[in-house]
Amino acid sequence: MYFxxxxxxxxxxxxxxxxxxxxxxxxxxRKIAADDRTFAKDIHDGIVNxxxxxxxxxxEFGGLGLDILFAAAISESLGYGAGATPFIGSYVMAPIxxxxxGSDKQKQNYLTKxxxxxxxxxxxxxxxxxxxxxxxIQIKGNKISGRSLFVLDYEYATHFLISDINGCIGIIDAQxxxxxxxxxxxxxxxxxxxxxxxKNVDFEILEQTKNSxxxxxxxxxxxxxxxxxxxxxxxxxxxxxxxxxxxERKQFGRAIGSFQAVKxxxxxxxxxxxxxxxxxxxxAHAQKHMPNEARLMACQAKSHLSDVTKEVxxxxxxxxxxxxxxxxxxxxxxxxxxxxxxxxxxxxxxxxEEAALLQLN
Amino acid sequence: MDLHYSKEYLDFEKxxxxxxxxxxxxxxxxxxxxxxxxSSSKKKKIQVTRSEWQKILIEQGYFARAVPKEYGGYGGEPxxxxxxxxxxxxxxxxxxxxxxxxxxxxxxxxLLEMGTQEQKEKYIKPTLHGEMIWxxxxxxxxxxxxxxxxxxxxxxxDGEWVxxxxxxWTSTAQYSQMMFCLVRxxxxxxxxxxxxxxxxxxxxxxxEVRPLVDMTMKAGFNEVFFTDVKIPETNIVGKRxxxxxxANATLGHERGSLAPPDAIMNRLNMLIDLMKQEKLDGxxxxxxxxxxxxxxxxQGKVMASQSHALRLLSAKLNPGQDVKVGKMIQxxxxxxxxxxxxxxxxxxxxxxxxxxxxxxxxxxxxxWQFIYMYFLGLIIGGGTSQIQKNIISxxxxxxxxxxxxxxxx
Ligand SMILES: Cc1cc2nc3c(=O)[nH]c(=O)nc-3n(C[C@H](O)[C@H](O)[C@H](O)COP(=O)(O)OP(=O)(O)OC[C@H]3O[C@@H](n4cnc5c(N)ncnc54)[C@H](O)[C@@H]3O)c2cc1C
Numbered sequence: 001m002y003f004x005x006x007x008x009x010x011x012x013x014x015x016x017x018x019x020x021x022x023x024x025x026x027x028x029x030r031k032i033a034a035d036d037r038t039f040a041k042d043i044h045d046g047i048v049n050x051x052x053x054x055x056x057x058x059x060e061f062g063g064l065g066l067d068i069l070f071a072a073a074i075s076e077s078l079g080y081g082a083g084a085t086p087f088i089g090s091y092v093m094a095p096i097x098x099x100x101x102g103s104d105k106q107k108q109n110y111l112t113k114x115x116x117x118x119x120x121x122x123x124x125x126x127x128x129x130x131x132x133x134x135x136x137i138q139i140k141g142n143k144i145s146g147r148s149l150f151v152l153d154y155e156y157a158t159h160f161l162i163s164d165i166n167g168c169i170g171i172i173d174a175q176x177x178x179x180x181x182x183x184x185x186x187x188x189x190x191x192x193x194x195x196x197x198x199k200n201v202d203f204e205i206l207e208q209t210k211n212s213x214x215x216x217x218x219x220x221x222x223x224x225x226x227x228x229x230x231x232x233x234x235x236x237x238x239x240x241x242x243x244x245x246x247x248e249r250k251q252f253g254r255a256i257g258s259f260q261a262v263k264x265x266x267x268x269x270x271x272x273x274x275x276x277x278x279x280x281x282x283x284a285h286a287q288k289h290m291p292n293e294a295r296l297m298a299c300q301a302k303s304h305l306s307d308v309t310k311e312v313x314x315x316x317x318x319x320x321x322x323x324x325x326x327x328x329x330x331x332x333x334x335x336x337x338x339x340x341x342x343x344x345x346x347x348x349x350x351x352x353e354e355a356a357l358l359q360l361n
Numbered sequence: 362m363d364l365h366y367s368k369e370y371l372d373f374e375k376x377x378x379x380x381x382x383x384x385x386x387x388x389x390x391x392x393x394x395x396x397x398x399x400s401s402s403k404k405k406k407i408q409v410t411r412s413e414w415q416k417i418l419i420e421q422g423y424f425a426r427a428v429p430k431e432y433g434g435y436g437g438e439p440x441x442x443x444x445x446x447x448x449x450x451x452x453x454x455x456x457x458x459x460x461x462x463x464x465x466x467x468x469x470x471x472l473l474e475m476g477t478q479e480q481k482e483k484y485i486k487p488t489l490h491g492e493m494i495w496x497x498x499x500x501x502x503x504x505x506x507x508x509x510x511x512x513x514x515x516x517x518x519d520g521e522w523v524x525x526x527x528x529x530w531t532s533t534a535q536y537s538q539m540m541f542c543l544v545r546x547x548x549x550x551x552x553x554x555x556x557x558x559x560x561x562x563x564x565x566x567x568x569e570v571r572p573l574v575d576m577t578m579k580a581g582f583n584e585v586f587f588t589d590v591k592i593p594e595t596n597i598v599g600k601r602x603x604x605x606x607x608a609n610a611t612l613g614h615e616r617g618s619l620a621p622p623d624a625i626m627n628r629l630n631m632l633i634d635l636m637k638q639e640k641l642d643g644x645x646x647x648x649x650x651x652x653x654x655x656x657x658x659x660q661g662k663v664m665a666s667q668s669h670a671l672r673l674l675s676a677k678l679n680p681g682q683d684v685k686v687g688k689m690i691q692x693x694x695x696x697x698x699x700x701x702x703x704x705x706x707x708x709x710x711x712x713x714x715x716x717x718x719x720x721x722x723x724x725x726x727x728x729w730q731f732i733y734m735y736f737l738g739l740i741i742g743g744g745t746s747q748i749q750k751n752i753i754s755x756x757x758x759x760x761x762x763x764x765x766x767x768x769x770x
Contacts, residue, residue, distance in 0.1 A: 033578075130641050130711050133722060149722070150712045185720035187730055193712075195721065251507040252765070259763065261747035310704075317737060321505050321745060322530045322582075325575050325738045332576035332734075339707075343715045347708050349651040350641070 005281065009073040012050075016074060019046055020081025026330035032084045033189035033333070037155075040190075044085040044156065047078075052087065054115035056095040061107065062115035063095075068222055072229040072284035079233030079341075082333050084190040086153030088226040089123030093152075093219045094161050097123075097169050101215035103207035110159075110171070122157035122174070124148035124196060125223070127165045128216055129346045137164040137198075144172065144203035147195060150344065154181065154194040162196070162203075167216030170205040177201065188340035190333065220345060221298035222287060227341040228305035229280050232273070234334045234341075235309040235316075239269050241331060242316035245323075256319075265315045272308045279304060299355035303348035309338045364671075366442070374446050380421060381454035389414065389457070412491045415459060423447045424459040425489045428473065433486025441677050452623040463532065464488045464495030467612075468541050471558075475599050475607055480560070484539070498528040498542035498561070498585060499608065505530075506748050508543070509553045509605060513587060515544035517594060522546075522559060524567075524590040530742070534570050534583040537563050547602045556604035560596040567591070577734045578718075612744070622663075622670040625699060628732075629663045632656065632706050635724065639709055646709045659702050666698060686757040693749040696739045703733035 005013070024043055032040045055071055057063020071092050078087055091114075098110050113119035126149050127137045137146040148162050163169045172179065180197035209215045243266050246257030256262045283297035290297075313335045317324035324331050342348070366374065386406040409417070418424035419435050426444065428434020451458055459465075469488055472481055487493035504511040513526025524544055534540065540561045547555035563570070567590040572580035599607040636647040636656060646652050669687065676682035706729040707714035716723045717730050740746050754760040 126712060132639075132641070132711055132713050134640075182721055184716060184722065185718045186715040187717045188715065250503075251505060251510070253507075256506075259747070261750065265747075314700075314737060317576075318741060318746065321741055322500065325741055327574035327576065327578070335576065340715050343707070343710075343712050347711055347714075349649075349655075349708070350711070353651065 003278070003281075005069075005073055009070055012070070013073050013077040015050055016047070016077040016083070017081055019050065020077070020083050024081055024083060026333070029082060029084070029190065029330060029333045030327065035189075040084040040155075043083060047083065047085045047087070048117055053091050053117050053120075055091055056099070057111045057115040058099065061111035063111065067284075068092075068096075068225060068287040069281060069284040071222070072225050072280055075226040075229035076233035076236075076280070079230035079235075079337060080237045082190050082234065082237075082337055086120070086156060086191075088223055088230070089152030089161075090121050090157070092226050093123045093125070093223045094121035096222050097161055097206060097209075097215060097219045100218050101169055101206035101209040106204070106206060119158050120153075120156045121171075122151050122154035122160045122194070123223075124151035124160060124162045125216070125220060125345065126150045128163050128167060129220060130350055131165065135195075137162060139164050139168055139170070139203060139205070142203050142205070143200045144170065144198050145200055147197050149195050150184070150193050151196050152191075152193055152344070154196075155192045160196060162198075163209075163216050163219075167209060167213035168205060169209040169216055169219070170203045172198070172201050172203055186336075186340055188333075188336040190337060191340065217295065218287070221295055223345050224298045224302035224351070225280065225284050225287070227344055228276075228283070228301040231305050231309040231338050231341045232276050232280055234337045235269075235273055235276075235312040238312055238316035238331065238334050238338075239266070239273060242266060242269070242319040245320050249321075256321075262319055265319055269312045269315050273312055276305055276308055296355055296358050299351045299358070302346065303351040303355070306342040306348045306351075310342060313338045366446075370442055370446060373443055374450065377423070377447055377450040378454070380423070381450055381456040384417075384456055385454065387414070387457060411460060414457065415489060415491045418459050419489065423451075425469075428469070428485065428489065432473075432481050433489045441674055445674055448621075448623050452627055460491045462494065463497045463541075464493065464539070467497065468495050471541070471598060471607060471610055474610060477595070477598075479595065480598065484560070493539060494533060494537045495539045495541060496531050496534040496537040496563075496583075496585075498531055498534075498540045500530045501527060502529050506745060508608075509556065511543055511545060511556065513542070513544050514548070515546040515557060515559060517546070520594050521591045522594060522596065524559070524561065524587045524592070526587050528585040528587075530573075530582045531570075531585050532582045532742075534563070534585050535572050535580065539563060540585070541598070543604050543608055546604075550602055553605045554602050556608075557601050558598045558604035558607040559592065560598065561590065561592055565590045565592060575738060577731055577738075581735075581738070622667050622695070625663050625695070625702065626667060628699070628702055629660060631725070632659075632702060632709075635706055636709055639713075639724075641711065652705075652709050655705050655708075659698075659705060662698050663702070666694065686753065689749075689753045689757045692743065693746055693753070696736055697746065700733060700736040700740060703729050703736060707733060 023046055028039050051064060052074065054063035055066050055074065059065040075087060095111060095114055098107055102110065110119060132149055135147040135149040137144065137148060144162060151160060157174050159174055160172050161169060162172065178199040178201040182195040182197065184193050184195060186193060206215065246262050246266060247255055249256045279301050283301035286294045286297045317331055317335060320329065320331060323329050384407055388408055389411050390408050391410050415424065422435040422437055425434035426437045427439035430436035465488060469485055472485055484493065488495065499508055501511050501513060513524065513528065515522045515524050540563055542559050542561050543556050544559050545555050546557040567588040569586040571584045573582050573584060575581045636652065637645050639646045641649060673684055673687060676684040710724060713722055713724060717727050755762055
């Protein structure tokens, strides 16, 4: 028995961390936050060069054929480095939807192009994870209308993958007629979301999703695990920064880390976060190997991590005193990343509700 | 227990209600775009400047009530119950409260207590009228929680204070005309005994203000650099070396004013409205029992803090009542509660809750996210939560102090 990440997974993680360390300093995050998108594009290009786009695409279609645990390991390093790049929608949710729900022809067509980086997906699933502002999707034959709020990873998208409330998923071409794209601004400027207003747009339904929610559920579960992993990495980074600061910063003639108040904040953060590694890995592993527990673990990973990391974000900021509140230090880029992850694809209460219902049926 | 107002106060309550009605919907011609600034309803009836509003309130006795007339106040007897009635009625009617800020909340009480006649005459009136904005120059890069470690130097040369050094986290310094500042003037004296409290015009030569952006993405505070800044010898409050005592008097005023209970009640009411309006899967959030329970828990805390405020009020009226610890917990409890309340609003909005700045679909001008973050700042500012807990346990409960490092003062 071995419970943990493999050497390959750790190696890949280290590559991403190193890439972000070198190419995504706080100065660069600040520029990205000020809407200088050229830096974000460089980061995305670099990440794609590392092979992230083909991560989950089976080898027969030109990808790496890796699994959700691998993707979770990567999501963690992107959170750690606040990577300003599409990932969860474009390179996890979209390929899973097509692998699980597509016809042979659809797989051949789209997966190959995802692996070769010709096609990039934005992903809109909020109809299923808690529709807001009366947003609604109607599918009639091969046309789609309505509004999809909170479409992830839209920035470089050549196509969009949209689900209606029944988990019927399909693809639209970003250039098709009848699409109105409204950019939304969130607290987290490292990842972008938009609203799509669709009027009778050509829609290619994924074959297996016409009458079944199964694919959509798998896609959401994977998305939630990725969000949990991203927050895990972001929170670890915040803890590391807090611990380093507590060792250096002196007040009253001693390192602030020598005050029990500060020491205990650090210890509490670690005590809460450390078990989260195992939960996230286990939940990710379950997606392939433990089908009966896959959904429940995904829900719990997402909601538990949302709560733990919210607290870590607050405490690690407090350890820094006034410095934690500034843009000088830029700790808030991680604070906000954790804040966004918490709200996407269902807030903790809502996701726990789903977890409970799973166990009633 | 007797919670009734006597006739005098019932009449006063009526008077205040009538005033609020008269000025219903009043707007400011010079309103700021700060989402924290109270914005009134759309029916624009009366338009005034902020400063004119201050004057109207003073004339009525609703603001600066106990400040003598000669210094620009109303010149009445201090009346805590009346102040309470004013705050409650203004809050209920959404009548704009008088301006606050460090000048009004901290400096004016300090000058009234310890200022010279000349200082009172010169500074209090324009400050009350909102025409003289003050900033608080206490913290330095190496003196935050350990404020008494501050090193900005003041030397008396030819009848002038010559100031050199640096302050940091100075809120509103970029808009301020004046700073009340702690400066080390007695380098030979023991740590706390070497500090003086000086009043510094911000347009003095040698002052450089560099705004610092905070996590809300606004420049809420600044670095302030002093190079041979010269101010008159008389710009000192209290005596040389007494600055620490003077500052402690004002810190007490700040901690009381960081999270006033009426403001919390207003936000709670806004949150209840929000939860009636926001829908998840077609059903208002207030009908989802899990969110509703979180709301009710917070309401419980808000009600406790309101009742607690009444108890503190009563202790001011009835000197025998002991509320020592009850007062010490205010900053800690109030700021944490506000942060929690704003955080629930974000959760109930789901994905909408992360929208910010000028995004489409934004609710309440983005104030929920803004204040959520802002209050994390206030949990840190004005003495961190950890320092508050030290104060509560050491000064409130008499627990022994943590051991000091050898050699450190
Ligand atoms: C929004 C905001 C507005 C502000 N406005 C002003 C202003 O207008 N004027 C002004 O002068 N200052 C202002 N400040 C500064 C504020 O007072 C300081 O930030 C605060 O006192 C903390 O000091 P520090 O930032 O140096 O943190 P530090 O003192 O370095 O604290 C770092 C950490 O160590 C902990 N710590 C330190 N000492 C102890 C101890 N003895 N026991 C246990 N824990 C300890 C703290 O709790 C904190 O978690 C503002 C700060 C903020 C955040």
